[in-house]
Amino acid sequence: MSQNVLDRVKAQFTAGELVETGAQHGDEWVRVRRDSWVAVATFLRDDPATKMEMFIDLTVVDRFSTEPRFDVVVHLYSVSLKQRVRLYGGVTEDDPTLETLVGVWAGANWFEREAYDLYGVRFKGHPDLRRILMYPEFVGHPLRKDYPKEKRQPLVRRQPNSVD
Amino acid sequence: MDNTLAPPASRRVVVGIQEPQDFDAPELPTEPLPLNMGPSHPAMHGTVRMVLEVEGEKISSADVQIGYLHRCFEKESEFATWTQVFPYTDRLNYVSPMLNNVGYAMAVEKLMGITSLIPERAQYIRVIVGEISRITDHMTCLGASAMELGAFTPFLYMLKAREWLFELLEEVCGARLTVSYLRIGGCAWDLPVGFADKLRNILDRTKGVLDDVSKLLDRNRIFRDRLDGIGIITQADCLQYGITGPVGRSTGLAYDVRKDAPYLVYDRFDFDVPVGSVGDNFDRYAVRVEEIKQSMRILEQALEQLPAGEFMLNDPRIALPPKSETYNSIEAMIAHFKLIMDGIHVPAGEVYSYSEAGNGELGFYLVSDGTGRPWKCRVRPPCFAAVAILPELLKGIFLADIVPTFGLMNMIGGECDR
């Protein structure tokens, strides 16, 4: 459906910056190397053949048993050309950092905060990286596969003179 | 849109700090005052906390804190089977639950590759119940926003109309609000007998209610003064933040998933997509009113075109067998057991599926590892993007203007915080 997006990206960037491209179920995707994350995103936004003006989504997938452990997934949409693309940025567990996209699309701000809050992926250069859905006293990153679903960290002490 | 609704240019108020000479009064020195609104606040539609810094009556900075209704949709769906996620999706945008069901069902079907196999009647039913939910969404938003400005009567009128629709949905699926009506591959049950006549009757009466509310609000001096020119968003902002839906269309950005990437049977209907021009609060109000009318138009056409047929895909790996067979034949019982305990086996892969929900593009990004339970089930919430622009939007407006601005963004806590 948006095959020309993949063609443009492959023409502009070399194999050193892209890892892989592909399409599945009608969705085109590009796996980008960590260092060229912002460059590819900016190109997709500005190039007249792709024109991905609208920032749709940023999330993280915890692959858990494959390397790299976390995949930062960005969805983009071009309102004028009606095409979509998905970007994957692989991030390891020891160094879960990635460049921020706030300079490219301002809306990435809150989505990156949520990715940090729930998965622990830090975004370098983010203006205000703090928790958004969980409260500041929460410890851990709950959507990681190794965080138990029912482990509560109560904010209000249930019993007087106790930590619970 | 009827342009007699637009106020004359001279009455438009420009957002931002006003020059002192406009008011003919000296500029008084003020100190910034930190003010906390929420998380439990009558004018906060959902549950959200705003830590404001106020100078006099003007807001100098706003920190919008969400997350007070984080009910862990993604984590819960990782432990549930594909079908068990439907009740969780109901509670996302809880004023238009059918639309969330539609979005999720479409996403799983796209991942399985069976989108073209869904029976036509099921697709029409999905459109019908989806548009009914869109109407309830907009009516709740408009009614609540009007109430927060002091107009209690439109709120009660809208609730009265919403009751009729809730009762109709209760006849369809048994629940007024948290419906869980759709299944992967179709709908849980067929529409009841007499549904079309009841719906037409309700639509007639709802038109009357909308007319009443329009008479009360559209040219109301107080309502217009509070909404005109406040909270202006530009098209560029919408693109940067990913704002779609009525809020995005009020700025002039003509993007509606039903028109730009038609799904289900939306390409067979003749309807318009209302688009605003200024991007202020009043445009958001007017776009929603107009969208209700367009939804009613779609419903009338859908009722006429509704074909007879199956309401569910006839595939034993996806659909539960009929109860008579489950109780009487061993194969059906085993199939039922496997579908309930293991879940539907969705092939490994990833997909992003999008539909037009009440607030904009509702996306579901699903990752499957081949089993009956999702590996990841991400909701891309449309109102998350709209609320993300609020800290910028609220700078420079008066404290009292937060109420209509926030109200007409239609932030639904269940969707924003998931």
Add this chain to the structure above:
Amino acid sequence: MGLDFYTGKLADAVNWARKFSLFSYPFVTACCGMEYMSVAAPKYDIARFGAEFPRFSPRQADLLIIVGTITERQGPALRRIYDQMCEPKWVIAFGVCASTGGFYQNYSTMPGADQVVPVDVYIPGCPPRPEQVLDALILLQERIQRGEGHSQVMLKAEQKNGGGYDVPTTAIRPRTSHLPGGDKGGGGNVGGGNVGNVGNVGKEG
């Protein structure tokens, strides 16, 4: 006829007035809020029971209706609002999320609002039908009339003990008048009423 007769009749009259003029603080968080709006709407009309007026300040309210899911993040706010209300006060947990956490069992949802505030009446349902809510309101009104709301019991105990909050939970009798044996002692938990952790509330802070 001693003084008790007159104070008893006065207490009855005061409770009658209280139950029919409840000023509610709807602590609305989630989907149950839509059903709360329906209860206040013309069709189901909570106004006929006198509980129409939502007072949006806890200091002016005496009935805290906790509508919808309470998350851990919301806990301190809920407790603070409960503390700001004046006695006597009553609490309704509207919906199964506020009663027990509902079908949400995860790191963020509080398993019931009664983890932080004492509750008089629990309304199950997801969301409960408006008729259920009105039934719960009537149950609460009966409890108010008998003086069995948690706050009323505490106030009475305070007067008796001269300041202590220690109230044995057997002081709160569940309603049995509708059961087939009639009003014979406190048989099991029925219908709407169960007060959680009355003692702890007094010992907090």
